[in-house]
Amino acid sequence: MPLYETDPAWADVTPIELDDGGPSPLVAIAYSDDYAEAMSYLRAVMAADEMSERALALTEDLIQMNPAHYTVWLYRARILTAISADLSAELTWLNSIALRHLKNYQIWHHRQTLVDRLGSADGEQAFLRSMLDQDAKNYHVWSYRQWLVRRFALWADDSGELASIEELLNEDVLNNSAWNHRWFLVFGREGQEEGYKVLDETVERELAFAKAAVRKEPQNQSPWNYIRGLLRQTKRPLAEMKDFASEFAALDRPDEVRSSHALDLLADIFADEESNAGQAKVALAMLATKFDPIRASYWQYRKSLLPSKEAPAA
Amino acid sequence: MSTDPDVSTAFSANRTAALPLHPPPTPPAPPHPEFQRSRHVSYWKRCLKTFLPAPYTPMDSTRLMLSFFVLSPLDLLGELVNVTTPAERANYANWIYACQLPSGGFRASPSMSLGARREEDKNGMWDPAHVPATYFALASLCILKDDFKRVKRKECLRWLKKMQRDDGSFGQTLGADGAIEGGRDMRFGYCVMCSRWILRAGKGEKDLVGVEDIDIDGLVRCIRASETYDGGISDEPFHEAHAGFTYCAIAALSIAGRLPDSSNDTSTTTKQLLTAPSNVPLTLHWLASRQTTSVFEEEPLITKPWDFPSANRTESELGLDHNEPDVPPAAGFNGRANKVSDTCYAFWVGASMSLLEQCAGAGGGGRGLADSQRARTYLVDKSQHLVGGFGKVAGDPPDVYHSSLGLAALAMLGERNAATGEGSGDGGEGLKTLDPGFCMSVEARGWAEGVDWDMEESEESKADEYAYMRISGG
Numbered sequence: 001m002p003l004y005e006t007d008p009a010w011a012d013v014t015p016i017e018l019d020d021g022g023p024s025p026l027v028a029i030a031y032s033d034d035y036a037e038a039m040s041y042l043r044a045v046m047a048a049d050e051m052s053e054r055a056l057a058l059t060e061d062l063i064q065m066n067p068a069h070y071t072v073w074l075y076r077a078r079i080l081t082a083i084s085a086d087l088s089a090e091l092t093w094l095n096s097i098a099l100r101h102l103k104n105y106q107i108w109h110h111r112q113t114l115v116d117r118l119g120s121a122d123g124e125q126a127f128l129r130s131m132l133d134q135d136a137k138n139y140h141v142w143s144y145r146q147w148l149v150r151r152f153a154l155w156a157d158d159s160g161e162l163a164s165i166e167e168l169l170n171e172d173v174l175n176n177s178a179w180n181h182r183w184f185l186v187f188g189r190e191g192q193e194e195g196y197k198v199l200d201e202t203v204e205r206e207l208a209f210a211k212a213a214v215r216k217e218p219q220n221q222s223p224w225n226y227i228r229g230l231l232r233q234t235k236r237p238l239a240e241m242k243d244f245a246s247e248f249a250a251l252d253r254p255d256e257v258r259s260s261h262a263l264d265l266l267a268d269i270f271a272d273e274e275s276n277a278g279q280a281k282v283a284l285a286m287l288a289t290k291f292d293p294i295r296a297s298y299w300q301y302r303k304s305l306l307p308s309k310e311a312p313a314a
Numbered sequence: 315m316s317t318d319p320d321v322s323t324a325f326s327a328n329r330t331a332a333l334p335l336h337p338p339p340t341p342p343a344p345p346h347p348e349f350q351r352s353r354h355v356s357y358w359k360r361c362l363k364t365f366l367p368a369p370y371t372p373m374d375s376t377r378l379m380l381s382f383f384v385l386s387p388l389d390l391l392g393e394l395v396n397v398t399t400p401a402e403r404a405n406y407a408n409w410i411y412a413c414q415l416p417s418g419g420f421r422a423s424p425s426m427s428l429g430a431r432r433e434e435d436k437n438g439m440w441d442p443a444h445v446p447a448t449y450f451a452l453a454s455l456c457i458l459k460d461d462f463k464r465v466k467r468k469e470c471l472r473w474l475k476k477m478q479r480d481d482g483s484f485g486q487t488l489g490a491d492g493a494i495e496g497g498r499d500m501r502f503g504y505c506v507m508c509s510r511w512i513l514r515a516g517k518g519e520k521d522l523v524g525v526e527d528i529d530i531d532g533l534v535r536c537i538r539a540s541e542t543y544d545g546g547i548s549d550e551p552f553h554e555a556h557a558g559f560t561y562c563a564i565a566a567l568s569i570a571g572r573l574p575d576s577s578n579d580t581s582t583t584t585k586q587l588l589t590a591p592s593n594v595p596l597t598l599h600w601l602a603s604r605q606t607t608s609v610f611e612e613e614p615l616i617t618k619p620w621d622f623p624s625a626n627r628t629e630s631e632l633g634l635d636h637n638e639p640d641v642p643p644a645a646g647f648n649g650r651a652n653k654v655s656d657t658c659y660a661f662w663v664g665a666s667m668s669l670l671e672q673c674a675g676a677g678g679g680g681r682g683l684a685d686s687q688r689a690r691t692y693l694v695d696k697s698q699h700l701v702g703g704f705g706k707v708a709g710d711p712p713d714v715y716h717s718s719l720g721l722a723a724l725a726m727l728g729e730r731n732a733a734t735g736e737g738s739g740d741g742g743e744g745l746k747t748l749d750p751g752f753c754m755s756v757e758a759r760g761w762a763e764g765v766d767w768d769m770e771e772s773e774e775s776k777a778d779e780y781a782y783m784r785i786s787g788g
């Protein structure tokens with residue numbers, strides 16, 4: 001049923017029909033007549049670079065049918081400026097679209113444009129929380145959240161960011177997106193704020209937090225990666241973690257190993273130590289045979305990098 | 315180009331598109347997990363020759379991408395020449411050329427075209443050339459063995475240069491007031507490197523005189539800035555490591571010759587060039603960690619292999635085949651830590667590993683660092699669908715995007731091979747050799763090297779073009 005063709009408000013517009021490029025179009029889609037008609041009118045108003053209320057309404061119609069249409073979002077953003085539209089109303093509308101289309105880049109780019117212009121983060125953290133309730137690892141939401149923290153300097157411990165991460169990791173300690181955001185909150189501030197330096201005590205707090213998470217679930221790779229990252233970032237030796245890793249894997253007590261990641265870390269620690277390549281090889285062999293056999297080729301490769309003979313004792 | 319780093323990162327479909335292509339018939343289940351070659355051929359034939367159903371509407375804006383994802387599998391299967399006539403293939407090329415813009419590059423879909431009302435300076439930003447679409451167009455022309463005579467080579471290279479930002483990243487389109495629109499992520503840099511390679515691979519230099527090249531150091535810096543604390547690569551600094559972005563970065567570096575070269579440490583030429591990733595062992599560690607026996611969404615995301623009933627092997631028992639009965643036979647790949655296996659990451663992760671292994675000297679005699687046997691079992695036994703194609707997650711109906719990348723992953727694992735005669739699947743023939751950096755067959759990629767840009771346009775191709783212009787009224 002034609003919506004635009006019979007609408008007097010659109011009578012002055014000559015739609016641009018789809019030209020599908022010759023007799024054998026590739027990947028033609030059996031889309032609805034409504035979509036085909038709306039697209040024809042969209043092409044017409046875009047060709048005229050029309051900035052109007054009716055064009056705005058048309059973009060809304062199309063976004064409902066095809067939220068992945070990237071120029072329609074850019075066009076919409078430009079119209080909003082041109083007609084000085086109410087951006088708060090736009091944000092409210094956008095919330096409903098975002099909740100319906102969880103995996104869409106354009107929606108989040110549009111949100112960024114709007115919130116940047118509105119100049120306020122009010123309500124954003126609560127809305128993000130409702131998005132994360134649906135998918136706690138939604139990449140777009142986490143990317144937008146980093147932008148929000150930078151834009152409104154939500155770095156301080158009382159900004160609610162760190163507390164929200166603690167809560168999310170309490171709910172699911174395997175949520176690597178939350179771990180990554182935590183890293184961002186700690187280290188993203190450097191280079192963003194002049195003179196800001198990450199304090200030693202903050203690094204200690206983070207190490208303690210990650211260690212506690214390992215104790216909760218020793219086979220969770222996220223906190224192990226976090227610990228290694230902290231040490232590398234602050235140029236501290238892996239060997240600092242030898243006792244901690246040994247809590248979860250000891251080479252002489254294979255029956256009590258509780259984490260392949262602990263063995264992996266021990267292998268690296270032994271490899272760094274003089275004349276301990278043999279121990280490293282034992283750890284890697286344990287990984288290849290019993291504790292992480294689907295990565296056997298990888299562990300064997302790691303073994304091949306070690307010196308073939310024990311260094312002579314000094 | 316869409317949108318969803320989960321489904322795709324690189325070139326994704328919305329999840330809504332992950333629906334059955336056509337109502338599935340119900341053939342009997344095969345007795346053993348096998349690559350069902352003939353079913354894949356009929357799946358792709360349907361995709362090529364009949365309308366895609368309405369749930370693909372969100373991909374209407376990226377049909378050039380979609381068409382590559384249909385043509386490439388038929389090429390890998392060696393069936394494109396069997397299921398199409400030369401005239402059809404010529405028309406497909408014409409359809410692609412109809413998306414080329416006078417100022418260089420290709421629009422992402424015919425549905426974007428403003429037709430006769432398009433004026434570059436007035437409304438060109440609403441019908442713009444599109445970076446990924448340009449790669450998909452050029453790659454599809456390679457697959458179709460087009461002569462490239464109608465490609466606006468110089469214009470395209472100049473436009474690609476304009477798509478680069480000061481920070482080294484590339485955008486997707488040029489928008490209003492010349493703004494570079496689209497994210498800053500590696501997908502665009504990757505597509506630029508592929509396009510640039512294709513446009514410069516052939517014979518003939520005269521078009522290239524005075525064409526300023528892109529800033530490759532800038533792209534490498536941009537990739538280094540997006541390395542994460544756990545060894546992966548993300549779309550922007552501090553974002554979470556993601557296998558799709560990691561692939562785009564590593565493949566772009568590989569095409570640019572900017573992966574570190576361990577076998578060639580003494581070479582001063584490589585040493586002077588800026589390379590990435592900055593810590594190859596760490597990135598290999600991250601990539602190796604992506605393989606997982608967690609293949610169903612309901613399954614626990616972490617596994618403890620030592621709890622398997624008889625997990626007591628000695629190292630000497632680890633031969634080429636370490637496929638003991640107690641370890642699950644299928645292991646796919648996730649795109650991020652602690653997520654479930656997803657078909658497309660068998661390609662994104664597998665290809666990244668294979669490119670990085672080469673520079674780390676870790677090929678292991680071609681066996682690779684992933685468990686390729688379990689990866690193959692994941693693909694053919696878990697995500698392959700009865701009607702052909704692959705689903706996103708085990709048990710899902712097939713969609714074009716995952717079916718295409720699933721097949722590419724199988725080709726990379728060496729589902730051999732029409733040429734070597736080693737049989738596989740119910741059709742008795744395998745897949746062409748895949749180029750992991752370009753995500754198409756080595757044969758199709760090689761076509762670009764044979765293009766002669768200086769050769770005058772043949773009368774025949776002029777005639778084709780003329781015939782097409784009459785049909786389209788252009």
Ligand SMILES: [Zn+2]
Pocket residue numbers: 320321322656657658659706716
């Ligand atoms: Zn996927």
